[in-house]
Amino acid sequence: MAVKKEIEALHKDMTAWRRHVHQHPETAFEEEKTSDFVAEKLESFGIEVHRGLAGTGIVGTLKGKSDKNSRAIGLRADMDALHIHEQTNLPYASVGTGRHEGRMHACGHDGHTTMLLGAARYLAETRDFDGTIHFIFQPAEENEGGGRVMVEEGLFDKFPCESVYGLHNWPGRPVGTFAIRTGPMMSAYDIFEAKIIGKGSHAGMPHQGRDPVVCGAQIVTAWQTISSRSTNPYDAAVVSVTQFHGGDTWNVIPEEVVLRGTTRSFKPEVRDSIEASMERIARGICQGMGAELEFRYERRYPPTVNWEAETEVAAQAAAAVVGLDKVDRDPTPTMGAEDFAFMLEAKPGAYIWMGNGSDEGDRRLHSPHYDFNDEALPVGASYWATLAEQILGKAS
Numbered sequence: 001m002a003v004k005k006e007i008e009a010l011h012k013d014m015t016a017w018r019r020h021v022h023q024h025p026e027t028a029f030e031e032e033k034t035s036d037f038v039a040e041k042l043e044s045f046g047i048e049v050h051r052g053l054a055g056t057g058i059v060g061t062l063k064g065k066s067d068k069n070s071r072a073i074g075l076r077a078d079m080d081a082l083h084i085h086e087q088t089n090l091p092y093a094s095v096g097t098g099r100h101e102g103r104m105h106a107c108g109h110d111g112h113t114t115m116l117l118g119a120a121r122y123l124a125e126t127r128d129f130d131g132t133i134h135f136i137f138q139p140a141e142e143n144e145g146g147g148r149v150m151v152e153e154g155l156f157d158k159f160p161c162e163s164v165y166g167l168h169n170w171p172g173r174p175v176g177t178f179a180i181r182t183g184p185m186m187s188a189y190d191i192f193e194a195k196i197i198g199k200g201s202h203a204g205m206p207h208q209g210r211d212p213v214v215c216g217a218q219i220v221t222a223w224q225t226i227s228s229r230s231t232n233p234y235d236a237a238v239v240s241v242t243q244f245h246g247g248d249t250w251n252v253i254p255e256e257v258v259l260r261g262t263t264r265s266f267k268p269e270v271r272d273s274i275e276a277s278m279e280r281i282a283r284g285i286c287q288g289m290g291a292e293l294e295f296r297y298e299r300r301y302p303p304t305v306n307w308e309a310e311t312e313v314a315a316q317a318a319a320a321v322v323g324l325d326k327v328d329r330d331p332t333p334t335m336g337a338e339d340f341a342f343m344l345e346a347k348p349g350a351y352i353w354m355g356n357g358s359d360e361g362d363r364r365l366h367s368p369h370y371d372f373n374d375e376a377l378p379v380g381a382s383y384w385a386t387l388a389e390q391i392l393g394k395a396s
């Protein structure tokens, strides 16, 4: 493996940074200490730091030794944690750390932040490239769309980039491997809420009411036909009801129930069809059973779609670090979602998965047993550095 030797020499430092960030997890738009930590590190490397985009977001700007082509690229990491109670029993776990309790870096954004910092330190020391690199550290990747907010607040107007790149660790793929494909990598992510308003009654005398529980149960089941009956079998669609709320006691049929959940898809026409079908089915069942429906559908993240030319560039950089045979060029896309999608809508670019090692022992993303694999730190940091040097070319 061709991990850069200067980056290998940073392995111990990067491990310490990663564990520090891990022990102090902060969630969406509250990444204040993390943001301070990143800004201090970038400044100590001699990188110009811009703060305030999307609140806690940071952009570090580094110019190479030459700027003949006036080219600039963006490299992006995410900084936020999740609302999960950590169960790893690691010495640097977030448990017992006051305000960090109940929060956890269970998606490896601590590792992502650290790898980009490691690459920034190496690139600031060597500066052997022609042009400008913007190191983008974004808040609120999970649920709240910090990447979208950065784009809306003028990320690429203030820091023009010809292309932008993202990376995510992937448990279940070995350390020292990458995976990337042109086209969709991650799905669109939407949410919905259906309030079914019936008529409450004595549970022993259901004929005196309009039972919203039975009505809701029919809707949950019928929605499952959207992927199996109304979507082309070659397309992907997921409708997951994750909440079913209603009632307070044994013997009373409640007045109303609330269903909530998420949908996933890749194609715009499938997304449109899911939204329309959900409402049509729910209204039809409610009407048939004499209940009222209030339906809300909210589009959250678009699909994460890699650009063709930039995917080739990213795959070449990965191959330069780990070898051609360790870069999977045809991974199956997943129905997870990623707000880097907003940056890929605004600029050409590519998003790559990096192996995080075994996922045994439930060490999967968003699990309370997950931990980013520190062995992968030099691999990811070398990928970033190689990518920047390959795109921008040597200083002249």
Ligand code: NI
Binding pocket: 107, 108, 109, 141, 168
């Ligand atoms: Ni993540």
